[in-house]
Amino acid sequence: MREVPFTWTRGLVYIVVVLLAAAYLVPLVVVVLNSLRSAQEIAQTSMIGWPKTWAFGNYAEAWGSFCIAQTCTGIQPFMLNSMIITLPATVLSTLLGAVAGYAISLWRFRGDGWIFGLVTLGVFLPEQMRLIPWTIVLRDVGLSNTLAGLVMIHTIQGMSFTTLFCRNYYLSIPQELMKAARIDGAGFFRIFWRIVLPLSPPILIVTVIWQFTGIWNEFLYGVTLTTGTQQPITAALIALSAAIADAPQHGVQSAAVMVAALPTLLVYVFGGRYFVRGLTAGAVK
Amino acid sequence: MAALVIRDVNKRFGPVDVLQGINLEIGSGEFTVLVGPSGCGKSTLLNIIAGLEKQTSGSVEIDGRAVNDVPPRDRDIAMVFQSYALYPSMTVRQNITFGMECRNVPRAERDAAVARVSHLLQIEPLLNRKPGQLSGGQRQRVAMGRALVRDPKLFLFDEPLSNLDAKLRVEMRMEIKQLHQRIHSTMVYVTHDQIEAMTMATRIAVMHHGLVQQFADPETVYNRPANLFVARFMGAPPMNTLPARLVAAGSGVNAVVGTGDEQVVLPLPPEMAGFAGREVILGLRPECIAEERRRFGEDVEPLMVEAPVVMTEPTGAETVVLLVLGGERVLGRLSPDVRLRPGERGRFSLDMRRACLFDPKTETLIG
Amino acid sequence: MRRLPEVLVIWVPLLLSAGHVVVFTAWTTWMSFTPSTLMPASGWVGLRNYTSVLATRNWKIAFDNLLLFGAGFVVLTTLVGLILAILLDQRIRGENVLRSIFLYPMAVSFVVTGTVWSWLLNPGIGIQKLMNDLGWTTFRFDWLIDRDMAIWTIVLAAIWQASGFAMALLLAGLRSVEGDLIKAAQIDGAGPARIYLRVILPALWPIVISVLVILLQFAIKTFDLVRALTGGGPGLATQLPALVVYDFMFQRGQIGRGSAAAVLMLLTLLGVLLPYAAWKYVQRRRAANA
Incomplete structure (x- = not known):
């Protein structure tokens, strides 16, 4: 890359960009x-302030x-729940x-266009359209209020995104x-x-990051389909907020938020x- | 015995007839080139031979066996692609042996085959590299190696040289030809480059609009093109084609091109006398039009014409001259030491023995 | 010709994935025409659920809020994302670090975003308190508890979260503009500003539209952020359709009406996606014919 000479406009660009970056960092700090x-x-x-005592x-x-809704185990079990849901x-x-995506893009078969279109629609379908059906399906297959149930849901729903991206990449x-x-x-x-998978790391990194953060951060299913000790960390954080509304414990709460955000960060x-x-x-296709 | 027979093969994509009634019989050890402009159906035909696409109707036989329902892997063929299609994540060695790996060939046998082929193509130093670390010419060689290692009944080439630069293309062209002379395998080679077709083929199939226009040895295709399309497609610069009236002259016949002041009368060989009185398209290769002093044979009396020069293109080895003959623009190939300027009138020596006559309606060769 | 393991591996997951989209959409749509309350029930009530949902103050306010939030969030996020992308496109040092800084909010869940911003924006403990403590006693920043301004706190937090994503896509778009095009403009004597306005941004349109659509469908689905930041309040000031659906289904035990509200959400979404799909289709046809 060519060295760019310093000018006043470039100086201004640096100032603006650094200020903006600082602003984006404020919540984290x-x-x-x-x-x-x-x-x-x-x-x-x-x-907002510097710690006087650490x-x-x-x-x-x-x-x-820390006690969340009468159970005093801290966020540890909920972090574990989220891991057990998110990784598989x-x-x-x-x-x-x-x-x-490989079958659709490189083999082509009868009906591939239709099935791909429907799978992709899943990327856009609001969760609210699927909440009650999932509740009933989980009950009928005996997975109500289980982590396995959430794994199943996120696997099936997640395929919408992963299929779309892999197919576009494999084209x-x-x-x-x-x-x-x-x-x-x-x-x-x-x-x-032997041939397609060795070419796939660039897109698999995208789908893994997207799926990991998406599932880890998911809240609606966690809060409606599980209760008590089966809940993922996002639902626990909201419960925690409610628990300390009366007696503010912002230090502990911040620590919990930090730990909860750490894996995706x-x-x-x-x-x-x-x-x-x-x-x-x-994406661009 | 014929190594490859294609019988009445048709291929439709929706409403489009890509191939219409293709019939070819290719002998063992022949080097057949399918040549034609893009969209003529030549690559589709090659894919059908390979089994990568299914014909709408008709049959393909390889080595006497109908292979219409045989998948590509069991057709005993090898193929070299335009993009080389080397597996990017495998080393050269793995690329070459992947087919044997799929067939569970023992390792010792694989190693022996790699040794043989890499020696033949002189790619031994490359065996442990990945395709991304190879130059265009080296990739081309590896792709050839992957085909050769199979020792198949039939080699298929799909424009294998068109991604190479001009110099390398000529080198690889000669290498492939030498390879064929050495191993005497049956090869089918697709290209849009008529020079590749002329230089490499034992027989050429010229294709256009999904039809085989002519299937013959290179000399016939060049000197006696079956129709105007072949005449204009093969050869660079292409054959000159001029509308002409044939007029009887004593026992012979003359071709009259143009009218009025521009009219030119060209005597034709005596065996064409039977066409007197007809309107034809006269075909004349550019090398049949040369500078004044050129003689086309010891005992041949050349035909001399005078014509205005429009433009000259010196190529070094020769000078291509655009001139006007009977109101038609034609190209001639002159010795490079002849200096003619645009606008000048020059005298040219013509060789009418190699003239071709085409029917203006059907556009087919008549004489 | 295909063998069984292939058929299983290809079709079972695909059918589950495509099937759940079709079946669940039909299922929820069907429930929106039934008198379901705490549990799904059969029966047919026609459009009654829809009329009653549309008549509630809750829905009306939620929909108005969505229009305001959607427009504010989508336009401002794209604008901020574009500014960030153009700034980062100036071959500045430390681009990787800066890009990570603008992108990291995307890694965080809306629940975390909402919680943290609720602290910062809370006048009793956040920015306002800090400024007051520092001596600027008249400083006011109390949007969070101001009915008219509360929706903008959602917009602010959402911009913080999503602008890095917009930046990433737009930056990739900026970088993919043909180098020859820029050289040609330079030779024609255009300065940097003119090159951006007349050459690069026009070439960027397709990506800008895609970004707008992606953000708009984020906006329509927004739920967690509001839950964690304002809980929909004060009053109904930050109520959004996704919260209304949840409210009907799980707080009030009115699955029929909740489903109707969910279908209305889907229709809103289609109102965005169908024109986009049509536009994409026309573009592709034009490209194919060109």
Whole structure:
């Protein structure tokens, strides 16, 4: 890249961009600082301030002993719930979506256009249209108020997105490669495994990040389809807010919020660059 | 025995007839080139031979066996693609052996086959690289290697040289031809480049609008094109085609081109006398029009004409001259030391023995 | 010709995925015509659920709010995203870090966003309190409890969350504008501002439209953010259709009406997506014919 000489306009660009970045960071900084301040200190001043004494105990309390709706276990069991829901649902929906996208884009079969259209519509269909049906389906298959039920829901729904993105990405694989493989005698699974999958990391990173953050952050299903100790972390956070409405515990609450947001933040920090690159590869078509 | 027989093959895509009644019989060891402009159906025909597409009707036989319902992997063919279609995530070695891997060929046998082919194509130093680390020419070689290692009944090439730069294209063209001379396999080669067709083929099938226009050896296709399309498609620059009236002159016949002041009278070979009185399209290759001093044979009395020059294109080896003959623009190929300027009138020597006559309505060769 | 394992792996997941879209849409639509209350019930009440939902103050306000929120959020987010994208497009140092900073809110759940912004915007403990403590005692920033301004707190938090996403897509669009086009404009004597306005932005239109549509369907589905930030209040000031559906279905035990409200949401969504699909189709046809 060519060195760009300094000019006043470029200086202005830097100033504006740094100010904006600072503004975007404010909420994160506020939460981090508050998670290290005691409740009294926050109550005496405001939510925005530098810790006078470092209250690291907030994290221990939020994680292991804070009371949420009469159970005093902290957010630890709910974090575990979210992990148990998110990891399998992310892996399953990504794998199934990759195979489906591969079949639709590179094999073509009777009715592929129709089925693809319907699957894609799932990306847009509001959750509110599916809430009551899912409730009934979960009850009928015996998965009411279970983590397995949420895994099933997120896998099936998640396929809409993963199929769409994988299909769009696989369209850029040349048909001649498929022809060569067929002449070499490779079948459906061998071509997928040996040729398509090794080309897939850019798009799989996108679907994994999207699915992981989407499922981890999901709230509506969590709060309506599970109760008590089966709830994911998002539902627990809302319950926690309600629990401390009377006796403010903003330090502990900030620690809980920070811990709850950490997995997805880490995913973005480490995968963000690939995400942006792959998003445009899969989206623009 | 014929290595490949194509019988009455038709292919429709919706309302479009891509192939209409294709019949070809290709002998063992032949190098057949399917040539034609883009959209003529040549690649579709190749895909049908490979089994990658299904014909609407008709049949394909490879080595005496009907293969209409045989999937590509069991047709005993190998194919080289325009984009090379090398598997990007595999090494060169894996690319070459992938077909054997799919057929569960033992490892020792695979290694021996790779050794043989990589030696033949001189790609031994590349075996552990990925396709992304290879140049265009090297990729081309690997793609050839992947085909050769199969030792198939039939090699199929789908415009394999069109992604190479001009110099490399000529080199690879010669290499493929030498390869064919060495291994004597049956090859079907698709290209839109008529020079590739002329230089490599033992027989050429010229295709246009889903039909085989002519299926013959290169010399016949070039000198006796079956119709005006073939005449204008093969050869660069293409054959000159001029509307002419044939008039009896003693025991012979003359072609009269143009009217009034521009009229030119060209005596034709005596065996064409039977066409006297007809309107025809006269076909004359550019190399039959040369500078004044050129002689086309010891005992041949050349025909001399005078014509105005419109433009010259020196190529180094020769100079292509655009001139006006009987009101029609025609191209001639002159020795490069002849200097003619646009606007000048020049004298040219014509070789009428190689003239072709086409029917103006059916556009087919009549004499 | 295809073998069984392939058929299973291709069709079972696809049919489940496509099937749930079709069946659940039909199911909820059917329930919207039944007198279902706490449990789904059969029976037919015609359009009664729809008329009663449309007649509630709750829905009317929610829909008005959606128009305001949707317009404000979509336009401002795209604008902010575009400004960020253009700024980052200036070959500045530390682009990767800056891009991560603008993008990180997207990683966070709406629940977290809503909670944190509810603190910052709460006049008793947030920004206003800070300013007052610092000595600016007349400073007021109490939108959160102001019925007229509360909806803008949702807009603010939503912009913070989504503008990085808009930036990422638009930046990719800016970078994909052909280099030769820009060189040609430079040779024609256009300055940077003119190049953006006359050459790059016009080429960016298709992506801008896509961003607008994606954001608009976010807006229509917005639920968690409001739940965590304002809970729909004060009063009904930040009520949105998605909350109304939830309210009918799970607070008041009126599944029939909740379903009707959900179908109305879907229709709103289709009002955005169908024109977009038609526009895409026309574009593709034009590209194919060109």
